[in-house]
Amino acid sequence: MQKYFILVIMFIVATVAAAAEIPLQIAPHQPKIGKLLEDSLLTAPAGQRFKIWVFFTDKGIFDTQSYKMTAANLRPLFSERAVNRRVHRTNSPSFDFYDIPVNADYVRSLELLGMEISHQSRWLNAVSGYADYEIIGRLAALRYVAEIKPVARTLPRPEPSYGSFKLRDISPTDLVYGSSFIQLNQINIPRMHRRGFTGKGVLVAIFDTGFKLDHTAFDSLSLVAKYDFINKDTSVGDTTHPSSEPSHGTTTLSVLGGFVPNTLIGAAYDADFAVAKTERTWEEVPAEEDDWAAAAEWADSLGAEIISSSLGYSLWYTSYEDLDGQTAVVTLAAEIAVSRGIAVFNSAGNERQHLFHYITPPADGASVIAMGAVDDEGMITAFSSAGPTYDGRIKPDLVAMGTGVCGANYPSGFSCSHSGTSFAAPLGAGAGALLLQAHPDWSPLQLKDAMLRSADRYNNPDNLYGYGLFDTYKAADFPLITPIDPIYLVVCDSLNLTITVSGMGIEVPNITAVNLPASAIFIADNSKRTADLRYLAKIEDVGLWEPLFIADFGTLADTFHLQLTIATRPQDGGHITVGPNPFSDSLTIFLGSNAGRPTEISIHTANGEKVWDNFTDNYNSARATVTWRGINNSGEKVASGVYFVVVKTERVQTKIKVFKK
Numbered sequence: 001m002q003k004y005f006i007l008v009i010m011f012i013v014a015t016v017a018a019a020a021e022i023p024l025q026i027a028p029h030q031p032k033i034g035k036l037l038e039d040s041l042l043t044a045p046a047g048q049r050f051k052i053w054v055f056f057t058d059k060g061i062f063d064t065q066s067y068k069m070t071a072a073n074l075r076p077l078f079s080e081r082a083v084n085r086r087v088h089r090t091n092s093p094s095f096d097f098y099d100i101p102v103n104a105d106y107v108r109s110l111e112l113l114g115m116e117i118s119h120q121s122r123w124l125n126a127v128s129g130y131a132d133y134e135i136i137g138r139l140a141a142l143r144y145v146a147e148i149k150p151v152a153r154t155l156p157r158p159e160p161s162y163g164s165f166k167l168r169d170i171s172p173t174d175l176v177y178g179s180s181f182i183q184l185n186q187i188n189i190p191r192m193h194r195r196g197f198t199g200k201g202v203l204v205a206i207f208d209t210g211f212k213l214d215h216t217a218f219d220s221l222s223l224v225a226k227y228d229f230i231n232k233d234t235s236v237g238d239t240t241h242p243s244s245e246p247s248h249g250t251t252t253l254s255v256l257g258g259f260v261p262n263t264l265i266g267a268a269y270d271a272d273f274a275v276a277k278t279e280r281t282w283e284e285v286p287a288e289e290d291d292w293a294a295a296a297e298w299a300d301s302l303g304a305e306i307i308s309s310s311l312g313y314s315l316w317y318t319s320y321e322d323l324d325g326q327t328a329v330v331t332l333a334a335e336i337a338v339s340r341g342i343a344v345f346n347s348a349g350n351e352r353q354h355l356f357h358y359i360t361p362p363a364d365g366a367s368v369i370a371m372g373a374v375d376d377e378g379m380i381t382a383f384s385s386a387g388p389t390y391d392g393r394i395k396p397d398l399v400a401m402g403t404g405v406c407g408a409n410y411p412s413g414f415s416c417s418h419s420g421t422s423f424a425a426p427l428g429a430g431a432g433a434l435l436l437q438a439h440p441d442w443s444p445l446q447l448k449d450a451m452l453r454s455a456d457r458y459n460n461p462d463n464l465y466g467y468g469l470f471d472t473y474k475a476a477d478f479p480l481i482t483p484i485d486p487i488y489l490v491v492c493d494s495l496n497l498t499i500t501v502s503g504m505g506i507e508v509p510n511i512t513a514v515n516l517p518a519s520a521i522f523i524a525d526n527s528k529r530t531a532d533l534r535y536l537a538k539i540e541d542v543g544l545w546e547p548l549f550i551a552d553f554g555t556l557a558d559t560f561h562l563q564l565t566i567a568t569r570p571q572d573g574g575h576i577t578v579g580p581n582p583f584s585d586s587l588t589i590f591l592g593s594n595a596g597r598p599t600e601i602s603i604h605t606a607n608g609e610k611v612w613d614n615f616t617d618n619y620n621s622a623r624a625t626v627t628w629r630g631i632n633n634s635g636e637k638v639a640s641g642v643y644f645v646v647v648k649t650e651r652v653q654t655k656i657k658v659f660k661k
Helices: 002-021 035-043 064-068 071-077 080-089 104-112 133-140 172-185 189-194 246-257 289-302 329-339 421-438 444-453
Strands: 049-056 116-121 126-132 145-150 203-208 222-228 272-277 306-309 343-347 369-374 398-401 405-408 414-418 487-490 494-502 510-514 521-525 530-536 543-545 548-552 557-561 564-567 576-579 587-591 598-605 610-612 625-628 641-649 653-660
Touching: 035 049, 035 133, 035 145, 049 133, 080 289, 104 116, 104 126, 116 289, 126 133, 133 145, 172 189, 172 398, 172 405, 189 421, 203 246, 203 289, 203 421, 222 289, 246 272, 246 405, 246 414, 246 421, 272 289, 289 306, 289 329, 306 421, 329 343, 343 421, 343 444, 369 421, 398 421, 405 421, 421 444, 487 494, 494 510, 510 521, 510 530, 543 587, 564 587, 576 641, 576 653, 587 641, 598 625
Parallel strands: 203 272, 203 306, 222 272, 306 343, 343 369, 369 398, 487 564
Antiparallel strands: 049 126, 049 145, 116 126, 405 414, 494 530, 510 548, 521 530, 543 564, 548 557, 576 587, 587 625, 598 610, 598 641, 641 653
16 A cells, blocks of 8 residues: 555656646647637636636546456445436446546646646546646646546526416316416326326436525425535525525426425425535626536436436537537536436526527437427427537427426515426426336436327427427326317217227227216227227207226226216207206206306205305306206205206296206
8 A cells, every 4th residue: 555655646746747847838739728718728818717627538547447447446436226226227237437436646636736626527537627828738738638628607697587377277176286287287297196106216306506495395395415516515505695596496496396285286296306506696607517517426426317407508618519419518417417327307498589599508418308498388488499409409309388387486485477498397307207206117218208209299399399298197108098078969969989098008908988878889999999989869868977988907097087968959949958867966957049148047955945056167158058066055965855956047047856866
């Protein structure tokens, strides 16, 4: 050991001394220094420091195969969770070159030459830090330095400002989501939640400006780790600037993992989280890509399975040629993260209304899932960055809601006025967490492929929407009966309907139906995953029917309730009928074409007691029908027996006796 130590000291002293004696030679004589950095150095005032990457040629003067690349030396760098993720989600579960730390002797030699080190990257075999013109020249003279490039930055632009939307089309069973239902339902996340997939057991790392973790949105958050890569401490919610650094991160985290029933439900509220503060929000100090790369390696060591990043780096990468997925250092780091078994979701950027309207790194990565933004109607927003990449690949990959997104405000409260691709990214990442809970063996590329295949533009992608709005439930490949719109028939109308089933690979389902009219014919062809329903509407079937279709694969099944309304064709335009009579679950009241609009519809017991009159909530003006589901005004089911339906319209008044079974 003493001999080894002496050799190391001799190596450092010799290399530093040699570099110090070499005269400065900045471009065109020093090919190790990138062109952009050369130009800046030649025009910079004396003493100006630059944030740079220094890339090494190798990882040490010693035998890396025998000394460094052993599990005994590398295993302490990773959690058990990280090792398990590598085993289950990559094709190379063993440790490799990327896992070897940067050579400590190389790093010390840079410091002795005057470089101030910020981060070390084992993935990139590089260090980042600060150096001036003179120091950079001496660093370039070192034989084990391969290249010197500037650290990419971005000056943050304010997120686009759009108004909130009004809540609509929410059934009573979905009220728990509050206003966040729209953004989740657009990508079919509530259905995953109802099946029990909430992200549990999946570790999501989220990179942003900082986080106010004592916000009520995070009262039940499962926090595994936190770190501030700017100040190098664990205070991810501190701020020294009036712009309130944690604001942006607080919102993105809440969209992904918040949980406040009836107000806000995060896409993967039950997942585990590691939060990293990697971005400055005030204009004087731009965000820098080395913080992102350091956070990604940290997430790797913890065992994270997903990275959600609402960041992009454009300064230094303003040339379209840089968007090839192989130039931006932050993109290289993101691609390595994917190779480690981590799915990376990154915002596409909000650049389309600016001169440089393309996506921003690392969204240009081939394996990165770049998230564009749409509104609550599924239309692309004006700001969402466009593709393609320089080498012609479709970007963005997917879209999710990015205007009027509901989330936590800083320092307290909630609103639905958050806009930007920053908020589409956590929606995509949250969906990814649900899918990895459902399919623990999926690699990041399998996850991406499943999400792309579920999207509405998969067969016709473009460079605004990418492959489009994805369907989380469809991507999970669970049993799925294709939804059917409500059907309205009048007596003597015929129905010819085909039910189709998807999901579960090549397994064959057993397709059945219950609660059909007695004369309906239902024939299933299980091998083809279809079933045919044939029916001629009859007078005795008048009323609202809700046939239940079941596709059972043995281990999993899907069900679908069809709303089938059968009405009479009254001879008198003012005629009012009800059916079925007797009824068990629901009763439909049919208003003839000349009856006029209803002014009162109520249900009474045989003793005259009124039990229900909330007809306006159940009035279908297009079909002139009202449905009573056998409940009183308090929402409780009424007992079996005789009831009277009292109907008053602008022109007609009638009283009809019915029997509830």
